[in-house]
Amino acid sequence: xxxxxxxxxxxxxxxxxxxxxxxxxxxxxxxxxxxxxxxxxxxxxxxxxxxxxxxxxxxxxxxxxxxxxxxxxxxxxxxxxxxxxxxxxxxxxxxxxxxxxxxxxxxxxxxxxxxxxxxxxxxxxxxxxxxxxxxxxxxxxxxxxxxxxxxxxxxxxxxxxxxxxxxxxxxxxxxxxxxxxxxxxxxxxxxxxxxxxxxxxxxxxxxxxxxxxxxxxxxxxxxxxxxxxxxxxxxxxxxxxxxxxxxxxxxxxxxxxxxxxxxxxxxxxxxxxxxxxxxxxxxxxxxxxxxxxxxxxxxxxxxxxxxxxxxxxxxxxxxxxxxxxxxx
Amino acid sequence: xxxxxxxxxxxxxxxxxxxxxxxxxxxxxxxxxxxxxxxxxxxxxxxxxxxxxxxxxxxxxxxxxxxxxxxxxxxxxxxxxxxxxxxxxxxxxxxxxxxxxxxxxxxxxxxxxxxxxxxxxxxxxxxxxxxxxxxxxxxxxxxxxxxxxxxxxxxxxxxxxxxxxxxxxxxxxxxxxxxxxxxxxxxxxxxxxxxxxxxxxx
Numbered sequence: 001x002x003x004x005x006x007x008x009x010x011x012x013x014x015x016x017x018x019x020x021x022x023x024x025x026x027x028x029x030x031x032x033x034x035x036x037x038x039x040x041x042x043x044x045x046x047x048x049x050x051x052x053x054x055x056x057x058x059x060x061x062x063x064x065x066x067x068x069x070x071x072x073x074x075x076x077x078x079x080x081x082x083x084x085x086x087x088x089x090x091x092x093x094x095x096x097x098x099x100x101x102x103x104x105x106x107x108x109x110x111x112x113x114x115x116x117x118x119x120x121x122x123x124x125x126x127x128x129x130x131x132x133x134x135x136x137x138x139x140x141x142x143x144x145x146x147x148x149x150x151x152x153x154x155x156x157x158x159x160x161x162x163x164x165x166x167x168x169x170x171x172x173x174x175x176x177x178x179x180x181x182x183x184x185x186x187x188x189x190x191x192x193x194x195x196x197x198x199x200x201x202x203x204x205x206x207x208x209x210x211x212x213x214x215x216x217x218x219x220x221x222x223x224x225x226x227x228x229x230x231x232x233x234x235x236x237x238x239x240x241x242x243x244x245x246x247x248x249x250x251x252x253x254x255x256x257x258x259x260x261x262x263x264x265x266x267x268x269x270x271x272x273x274x275x276x277x278x279x280x281x282x283x284x285x286x287x288x289x290x291x292x293x294x295x296x297x298x299x300x301x302x303x304x305x306x307x308x309x310x311x312x313x314x315x316x317x318x319x320x321x322x323x324x325x326x327x328x
Numbered sequence: 329x330x331x332x333x334x335x336x337x338x339x340x341x342x343x344x345x346x347x348x349x350x351x352x353x354x355x356x357x358x359x360x361x362x363x364x365x366x367x368x369x370x371x372x373x374x375x376x377x378x379x380x381x382x383x384x385x386x387x388x389x390x391x392x393x394x395x396x397x398x399x400x401x402x403x404x405x406x407x408x409x410x411x412x413x414x415x416x417x418x419x420x421x422x423x424x425x426x427x428x429x430x431x432x433x434x435x436x437x438x439x440x441x442x443x444x445x446x447x448x449x450x451x452x453x454x455x456x457x458x459x460x461x462x463x464x465x466x467x468x469x470x471x472x473x474x475x476x477x478x479x480x481x482x483x484x485x486x487x488x489x490x491x492x493x494x495x496x497x498x499x500x501x502x503x504x505x506x507x508x509x510x511x512x513x514x515x516x517x518x519x520x521x522x523x524x525x526x527x528x529x530x
Contacts, residue, residue, distance in 0.1 A: 161525070241520075245489075246452065247452050247491055249452070249481035249490060249491040250450045252481060253450060253479055253491050254522075256493070257448060257479075257493060259524075261450070264525060275523070276522050277523055278448060278449065278523065279525055
């Protein structure tokens with residue numbers, strides 16, 4: 001497949017670097033201000049040079065000398081949307097995806113915004129297109145959450161829950177293990193690069209909530225006979241509590257009783273909820289550090305647990321490239 | 329219409345729960361056979377209260393076996409816990425508990441089948457400034473749950489944020505209602521609740 005990769009952050013760069021290994025060719029790469037399009041607009045079988053793109057981005061902060069619009073207009077099979085997640089109208093990611101669909105091309109998203117905030121609009125755009133969308137990378141990084149739900153069939157999945165934010169999980173794990181308070185552990189996480197300078201998105205539960213909203217949309221639309229009957233979820237439908245205020249003393253009391261606290265997200269076809277919850281200390285959901293886990297509750301197949309790395313460039317790129325493979 | 333007898337309970341022996349293992353301490357017996365029950369009551373420390381609490385038991389066919397009056401202990405509301413053992417049939421036992429409640433006696437625990445579910449939650453925030461004992465009493469006052477155990481941690485003193493671990497006993501099937509009651513109360517007092525993942529033996 002010929003890929004146009006929009007977004008040159010950790011995920012976009014990893015997709016560019018790894019695409020060849022998966023048998024795909026990158027014909028265009030764009031970041032917010034620049035682009036590189038393969039000679040002949042991708043029609044020739046010469047893609048862009050991945051090493052050159054990554055080097056230019058590192059050295060000069062641009063991916064090439066073309067205009068970002070040229071990348072969107074390039075002759076690709078699959079557009080990979082890997083720009084930063086934005087909320088509400090989910091732009092510019094949403095328009096990148098719809099432009100691909102209007103041209104009857106596929107889109108694979110690593111950007112949570114369009115799938116969490118405008119799922120109904122996306123489904124409508126897909127209905128009018130010969131292209132499809134996939135978005136495995138938006139939930140749980142490398143963990144195949146969406147495709148597992150699809151394999152089981154959303155109508156036979158009663159709930160999906162889990163630990164979906166590595167930063168919050170790292171903080172809670174360290175607080176419990178070291179008996180330290182939130183502020184102390186957050187500073188440590190920032191030093192280690194596990195938490196951003198502004199950690200709000202992670203510690204306030206927004207990121208986990210977006211992932212659960214996406215799962216709720218998958219369950220709701222997947223279980224409905226007619227998409228018009230499906231309930232659409234957005235972040236506004238999620239009941240979200242973060243971990244910022246959880247005191248060290250609460251974790252100590254939990255530990256005395258063989259329990260611990262994890263930021264747990266839960267999605268059903270009716271509700272989305274993210275909150276710190278008490279779980280058994282050595283239980284399945286009490287994954288450590290930056291690990292994520294997705295637990296799928298099924299009607300006929302019991303409970304499935306998949307844990308792994310929920311973030312990171314190559315990890316998320318592997319989910320993106322898995323989606324590209326499913327579109328072949 | 330069927331023959332009309334379907335709705336008429338015959339003997340208690342066809343109640344499925346009476347033969348369910350573990351339903352009562354002597355679960356193998358038919359329900360018509362009196363079995364020993366324990367109720368835990370909460371009494372105001374005033375003369376005549378104990379006698380008033382024992383009347384509904386005797387008047388409704390309970391055969392008193394023992395009374396343990398824990399004068400040294402206080403419940404979270406500052407009342408005296410009393411444990412009463414008596415014999416009664418399963419049917420009469422229900423009537424006795426109802427009679428105690430209608431007499432205004434607070435029944436904290438009545439047989440294992442009444443508070444069958446246990447749930448642990450965490451509360452944090454200004455627990456002490458917002459009157460922890462009032463918080464506990466209000467949970468106790470909720471129909472579906474009783475506070476079995478409280479651990480408090482206030483490492484930064486009573487005026488700062490503190491945490492409490494509460495073990496609640498809830499009636500069968502009412503754990504969610506008990507948690508919802510705690511959640512409402514916490515919202516009222518601007519406390520935060522860390523709920524367990526119920527129904528998930530994670």
